[in-house]
Amino acid sequence: NAGVTQTPKFQVLKTGQSMTLQCAQDMNHEYMSWYRQDPGMGLRLIHYSVGAGITDQGEVPNGYNVSRSTTEDFPLRLLSAAPSQTSVYFCASSYGHMNTEAFFGQGTRLTVV
Amino acid sequence: DQQVKQNSPSLSVQEGRISILNCDYTNSMFDYFLWYKKYPAEGPTFLISISSIKDKNEDGRFTVFLNKSAKHLSLHIVPSQPGDSAVYFCAATTVQGGSEKLVFGKGTKLTVNP
Numbered sequence: 001n002a003g004v005t006q007t008p009k010f011q012v013l014k015t016g017q018s019m020t021l022q023c024a025q026d027m028n029h030e031y032m033s034w035y036r037q038d039p040g041m042g043l044r045l046i047h048y049s050v051g052a053g054i055t056d057q058g059e060v061p062n063g064y065n066v067s068r069s070t071t072e073d074f075p076l077r078l079l080s081a082a083p084s085q086t087s088v089y090f091c092a093s094s095y096g097h098m099n100t101e102a103f104f105g106q107g108t109r110l111t112v113v
Numbered sequence: 114d115q116q117v118k119q120n121s122p123s124l125s126v127q128e129g130r131i132s133i134l135n136c137d138y139t140n141s142m143f144d145y146f147l148w149y150k151k152y153p154a155e156g157p158t159f160l161i162s163i164s165s166i167k168d169k170n171e172d173g174r175f176t177v178f179l180n181k182s183a184k185h186l187s188l189h190i191v192p193s194q195p196g197d198s199a200v201y202f203c204a205a206t207t208v209q210g211g212s213e214k215l216v217f218g219k220g221t222k223l224t225v226n227p
Contacts, residue, residue, distance in 0.1 A: 004156070033215075042117070042202055042217030043157070056212050090156050098215040099145030099164075099206045104156030 002026050006091050006105035013081040013112045021076040021108050023091030031094040032074040033058070033102070034066065036087040043090060048098070049074055081112045116140045117205050119218035127226055132190040134221050136203030139184065143205035143216075148177060148188050151200045151220070160201075161188070193225045 007022045025032065033048035035058075045058030049068040063085060065077040074093075078085060088109050092102040118137045126132045136146070144165045149157035163170040163177045163186070170177050176189045190197055203218040 035217075040219060042119075042204075042219045044217070045215050048213065050213075059214075059216070092156070097206070098213050099147070099162065101159040101162070102149075102157075104158070106154070106156050 004091055004093055004103050004105040006089075006108050008108060009106065011108060011110050013078070013110065015081060015083060015112060017081050018077070018079050019081065021078075021089055021091075021110070023074045023076070023105060024072050025074075025091075025093040025103070026072065027093060027095075027103065028071060029093035029095050029103075030071070031096060031098070031100075031102075032068065033092050033094075033098070034064070034074070034076045035090045035092065036060065036085075037090065037107075038087050046076065046089075078110075083112045086110060086112045115219075116143075117203055117216045117218040119201075119203055119221050121221050122219070123222045123224070125224045125226060126193050128195055129192045132188075132193045132197065132223055132225065134188040134190075134201050134203075134223065136186050136188075136218055137184055138186075138205050140205070140207065140216075141184070142207045142209065144208075145206045146177070146179060146186050147204045147206070148175075149202045149204060149217075150197075151202065157202060190223075193223075195225050195227050198223055198225050 034046040035043040047066040091105045094102040147162040148160040151157040200220045
């Protein structure tokens with residue numbers, strides 16, 4: 001059983017480039033979210049979705065776009081990458097609200113040079 | 114301003130003894146608290162949660178205690194096992210202005226020595 005799958009696992013971008021981090025879940029969860037983790041920091045919520053067609057901003061949304069066209073997929077777009085976006089990105093899904101158990105992907109390590 | 118604080122970056126305990134991981138928070142609107150465990154190069158995994166209307170929740174070797182008046186919670190692991198060695202994150206949730214808010218602490222690295 002796949003759970004939450006993130007691709008790619010590693011990525012190096014040049015400043016100003018754009019890319020999409022992919023996230024897919026096969027548990028039919030309504031809630032999906034994106035986090036970033038920086039060294040010595042906890043996870044910070046970027047964007048989240050409570051169902052197909054519905055997204056909302058988290059704590060650090062600037063520089064990132066999301067959309068949720070299906071229950072399964074929740075891609076994160078960086079429109080113009082900046083070195084400050086160098087981080088490890090985690091996607092998560094949960095059956096209900098954020099106060100319920102979330103299942104995380106293995107992460108994408110992004111470096112912007 | 115850090116709303117969820119884990120003031121101990123690391124903790125080392127002997128196998129079989131109790132591990133106590135602490136977490137303090139500042140936002141009295143938080144209504145649920147969760148603990149996640151993270152191994153290197155993996156995503157976090159859920160451990161246990163507690164509602165703000167309770168003061169204790171237990172699941173096997175893991176117990177979470179909540180002291181609302183002190184805005185403090187702790188995770189107890191008894192007995193500790195080498196496989197428990199990981200980074201533990203405390204997290205808190207609330208709803209503000211119709212949006213959900215989830216805030217993580219910086220984590221405590223637990224090392225259980227055989």
